Amino acid sequence: MKTFIKKASLTIAILFIFLQLSNANISLPEIFSDNMVLQQKSDVILWGWAKTGETVVIKADWMDKDITVQAGTDGTWKMTLKTPGAGGPYNIHLKGRNEVILKNVLIGEVWLCSGQSNMEMSAQSGINNSDEEIKNANYPEIRFFTVGSATSHYPQDHLSGKWSVCTPDEMKTFSAIGYFFARKLNKELGVPIGIINSSWGGTPAESWMPEEVIQKDDFLREAAAKQKAVPWGPVEPARIFNAMISPLIPFHIAGVLWYQGEANTINAYAYKQMLTSLIESWRRRWNYDFPFYFAQIAPYKYERPFEGVEVRDAQRRVLDVPNTGMAVLSDLCDTLNIHPKNKQDAAIRLAKLALNRFYKTATIEDSGPLFKAMTIDKNKAVISFEHSEGLHAAGNKLSYFEIAGEDKVFYPAEAKIKDQKVIVQSKMVKTPVTVRFAWRNTATPNLFNGANLPASCFITQ
Numbered sequence: 001m002k003t004f005i006k007k008a009s010l011t012i013a014i015l016f017i018f019l020q021l022s023n024a025n026i027s028l029p030e031i032f033s034d035n036m037v038l039q040q041k042s043d044v045i046l047w048g049w050a051k052t053g054e055t056v057v058i059k060a061d062w063m064d065k066d067i068t069v070q071a072g073t074d075g076t077w078k079m080t081l082k083t084p085g086a087g088g089p090y091n092i093h094l095k096g097r098n099e100v101i102l103k104n105v106l107i108g109e110v111w112l113c114s115g116q117s118n119m120e121m122s123a124q125s126g127i128n129n130s131d132e133e134i135k136n137a138n139y140p141e142i143r144f145f146t147v148g149s150a151t152s153h154y155p156q157d158h159l160s161g162k163w164s165v166c167t168p169d170e171m172k173t174f175s176a177i178g179y180f181f182a183r184k185l186n187k188e189l190g191v192p193i194g195i196i197n198s199s200w201g202g203t204p205a206e207s208w209m210p211e212e213v214i215q216k217d218d219f220l221r222e223a224a225a226k227q228k229a230v231p232w233g234p235v236e237p238a239r240i241f242n243a244m245i246s247p248l249i250p251f252h253i254a255g256v257l258w259y260q261g262e263a264n265t266i267n268a269y270a271y272k273q274m275l276t277s278l279i280e281s282w283r284r285r286w287n288y289d290f291p292f293y294f295a296q297i298a299p300y301k302y303e304r305p306f307e308g309v310e311v312r313d314a315q316r317r318v319l320d321v322p323n324t325g326m327a328v329l330s331d332l333c334d335t336l337n338i339h340p341k342n343k344q345d346a347a348i349r350l351a352k353l354a355l356n357r358f359y360k361t362a363t364i365e366d367s368g369p370l371f372k373a374m375t376i377d378k379n380k381a382v383i384s385f386e387h388s389e390g391l392h393a394a395g396n397k398l399s400y401f402e403i404a405g406e407d408k409v410f411y412p413a414e415a416k417i418k419d420q421k422v423i424v425q426s427k428m429v430k431t432p433v434t435v436r437f438a439w440r441n442t443a444t445p446n447l448f449n450g451a452n453l454p455a456s457c458f459i460t461q
Contacts, residue, residue: 025096026048026095026096026100027048027049027050027100028046028048028094029047029157029158029247030158030160030161031159031196031247031248031251032102034102034104034105035103035105035143035162035165036102036145037109037192037193037194038105038106038107038108039107039252039253040083040084040107040108041084042082043080043082043252045079045080046079046080047076047077048077050075051096051097052074052075053070053071056069056079056095058095060105061090061091062090063081067079067081085107086106087106088108089103089105089106091103091105092105104165106141106143106194108141108191108192108194109192109193109254110193110195110252110253110254111185111194111196111253111256112198112248112253113175113181113199113256113257113258113259114199114258115199116203116260116262117201117262117338119175119257119258120175120197120199120200120201121175122173122176123171123343126339128342129344133171133344135168136168137168137170137171137179139182139186141192141193142165142166142179142183142192142193143163143164143166143192144170144171144197145162145164145196145197146173147159147160147161147196149233151240153239154242155242155247156242156243156246156247159247159248163194176344177347178197178257178347180347180348181257181348181350181354182194184351185359189361196251198245199260200233200240200244201232201233202232202233203234204224204227204263205260205261205275207233207235207239208278209277210238210285211238211241214277215237217277220273220274223267223273254290255290255291255358256291257293257294257350258295259297260294265304265307272314279318279321289322290323291354291357291358292323292325293324293325293327293350293353295329295346296312296326297311297329298330298338298340299330299333299335300335301336301442309438309443312456316457319370325367326367326456328367328368328453328455329349330438330443330456331448332346333444335444349453352364352366353367365451367453369448369449370458371458372384372388379425380423380424380432381403381424382421382423383435383460385455387449388420389420389449390450391422391447391449392417393417395446398416398445398447399447400437400445401413401415401424401436404434404435405430406431408433410434411429412426422447433461434461436459436460437455437457437459439457439459
């Protein structure tokens with residue numbers, strides 16, 4: 001039956017292409033439609049199909065003159081439009097044997113949201129204050145595009161979806177993280193915001209990256225083989241990338257938001273390299289190093305010891321990749337619910353990364369404390385942090401610090417803050433070698449900086 005379905009799908013795809021070429025009408029991928037947002041002050045690429053050799057004429061309302069391009073022997077065409085600063089609405093006219101008009105187009109900032117269920121989760125799925133948030137979601141300058149769930153063995157040219165204007169009815173079924181991120185940027189930047197949501201609950205990183213990236217790397221290939229089939233979505237390498245990311249390329253985006261990792265607890269040891277490879281592969285295909293900001297998965301009562309915290313620590317280590325940022329969510333969660341309901345604050349933390357690092361609209365603290373280095377002072381370990389200004393404990397004393405000697409046996413430690421550093425010691429460890437912090441699946445530690453952003457878990461070795 002599966003073989004039949006695959007053959008039928010291939011036949012339909014071939015028939016679709018044949019009908020396109022035989023009808024000889026200009027057609028566009030669905031990512032280009034009424035109500036879309038194009039990236040401002042950029043060279044954006046438009047592409048589509050027409051009859052072989054057909055001349056396609058494009059004129060946007062902001063342009064002084066037409067641009068023409070000729071469809072190739074394969075019936076495809078591609079051209080570059082220079083976009084102005086934020087504004088609109090505009091129309092874009094495309095003319096060949098037929099005419100296509102894209103209406104109500106805005107120019108602004110475009111972000112791609114991707115990942116699994118915590119990115120997919122909508123306002124009507126039970127987020128905090130959902131009724132009030134839905135009722136007030138009237139933002140005509142915010143536009144949504146939701147990519148329909150699909151899989152493929154091979155990279156595709158088409159995907160399903162449409163652009164829509166942000167209204168309560170549209171917002172309630174859209175990614176809550178995407179919406180709150182867009183709202184924050186719209187208010188702070190004063191420009192239209194387009195959010196593309198391409199996410200699928202319960203899916204591992206392997207499915208979101210090109211197959212050759214994994215197949216050419218023995219370590220990643222062996223790690224990917226540990227994934228087990230599940231009924232709710234694909235786990236095989238590239239199945240989602242081919243159908244839900246590849247067709248978006250090279251639609252111009254400002255950057256990517258990523259919330260994923262729960263489905264990689266089975267091979268957490270490989271997640272740093274997995275996510276690093278994903279980021280690098282997407283940037284190669286878009287051909288520029290856009291910012292990639294991600295949410296660290298929240299504490300949750302997983303079945304196996306340390307599988308959740310190992311993913312969180314791997315995510316922290318991915319910050320070695322240039323132009324990345326991480327929002328720590330350990331204070332926003334319910335450790336019995338893998339889907340934290342406070343999507344508002346999670347999205348605002350991601351927005352602060354964008355506003356501070358990419359848009360540079362203000363100098364604000366955008367990260368919680370991150371482990372920087374450890375030094376040994378006799379029987380004490382001295383831990384220094386990045387983003388440590390205003391380091392403090394929310395409560396009487398610091399929690400979740402542990403220390404070990406050469407035997408790697410960890411003991412609960414006494415931890416005190418001094419000069420923006422944490423001094424860690426235990427009577428059980430005379431010569432410290434390793435310190436770990438919040439090293440539990442469900443750990444919700446109380447170390448914060450002056451911006452009241454929580455510290456990430458870490459282990460020093």
